[in-house]
Amino acid sequence: MEREHIVNFLNDFSIEVTPNAAKKIDSFSDYLNPGTFIYIAHIEGTPIEEIVETAKKITEQGFKAMPHFPARIIKDKNTLADWISMYQNEAGVENALLIAGGANKPYGDFDSSIQLIESELFDKAGFKNLHIAGHPEGSKEIDPDGSTTNVDDALSWKNEFSKKTDASMAITTQFCFDSKSVIEWANKIKKSGIDIPVHIGIAGPAKLQTLLRYSIECGVGASIKILQKRAKDITKLLLPYKPNQIIRELAEYKAANPDFNIKKVHFFPLGGIKKVSEFVQEVS
Numbered sequence: 295m296e297r298e299h300i301v302n303f304l305n306d307f308s309i310e311v312t313p314n315a316a317k318k319i320d321s322f323s324d325y326l327n328p329g330t331f332i333y334i335a336h337i338e339g340t341p342i343e344e345i346v347e348t349a350k351k352i353t354e355q356g357f358k359a360m361p362h363f364p365a366r367i368i369k370d371k372n373t374l375a376d377w378i379s380m381y382q383n384e385a386g387v388e389n390a391l392l393i394a395g396g397a398n399k400p401y402g403d404f405d406s407s408i409q410l411i412e413s414e415l416f417d418k419a420g421f422k423n424l425h426i427a428g429h430p431e432g433s434k435e436i437d438p439d440g441s442t443t444n445v446d447d448a449l450s451w452k453n454e455f456s457k458k459t460d461a462s463m464a465i466t467t468q469f470c471f472d473s474k475s476v477i478e479w480a481n482k483i484k485k486s487g488i489d490i491p492v493h494i495g496i497a498g499p500a501k502l503q504t505l506l507r508y509s510i511e512c513g514v515g516a517s518i519k520i521l522q523k524r525a526k527d528i529t530k531l532l533l534p535y536k537p538n539q540i541i542r543e544l545a546e547y548k549a550a551n552p553d554f555n556i557k558k559v560h561f562f563p564l565g566g567i568k569k570v571s572e573f574v575q576e577v578s
Contacts, residue, residue: 304559310333319567365394
């Protein structure tokens with residue numbers, strides 16, 4: 295029964311790639327089911343043409359490309375319109391993840407994903423899926439005081455927008471390791487009236503040192519403590535991390551609570567797509 299719950303929970307998962315990682319993959323179908331959503335990370339400094347080429351490769355192989363649109367590195371509305379046009383006309387893209395982005399200062403007019411939405415360009419272009427970022431453990435960048443005030447306000451605004459747009463929306467979260475904090479956060483936003491479905495971020499199998507580095511960079515607080523505790527156990531330090539525990543606990547919770555607002559899993563393949571594929575086959 296536990297395996298059945300895990301299979302159901304992992305059904306139709308999505309995954310993330312960088313343009314560099316995508317170059318090393320001849321055929322995504324070696325690792326993923328046709329039609330899988332593949333998010334494309336927009337690494338600051340990467341030419342837009344290179345990311346569009348990645349999206350084209352993904353689409354042509356029968357997958358759904360979902361490029362990141364990081365607000366702070368988009369100079370102005372004309373640049374945003376150009377990016378949307380390039381993605382649509384050259385790569386058949388109709389999906390986007392709208393984020394503020396990691397740049398410390400905006401390159402131009404945009405500072406937040408809300409401003410990208412307010413441009414109305416995605417709706418005018420007829421994008422089918424608009425996903426937004428979620429922060430189960432808060433965000434020090436958005437709320438420097440350690441609260442969740444700004445994150446919560448932004449999510450409420452986006453929830454209201456979701457009722458007006460023709461696009462399907464979802465909250466795709468940062469990767470997490472602690473099921474308890476994830477469940478508490480998901481229930482909290484649902485209770486506050488947020489009815490956008492959640493796609494929970496999960497780190498794929500990787501070396502523990504790799505996960506710790508990414509976790510510190512991304513500021514996932516409660517999750518770092520779990521990794522640090524694991525790192526103190528010398529028997530586990532040398533073994534690659536696999537997300538068995540959080541997947542199992544979330545799958546069991548969802549099975550017991552069918553209305554749970556976490557609808558899908560989004561993998562961050564920090565150890566590579568092949569390892570995620572092998573993990574999914576192993577637990578399924």
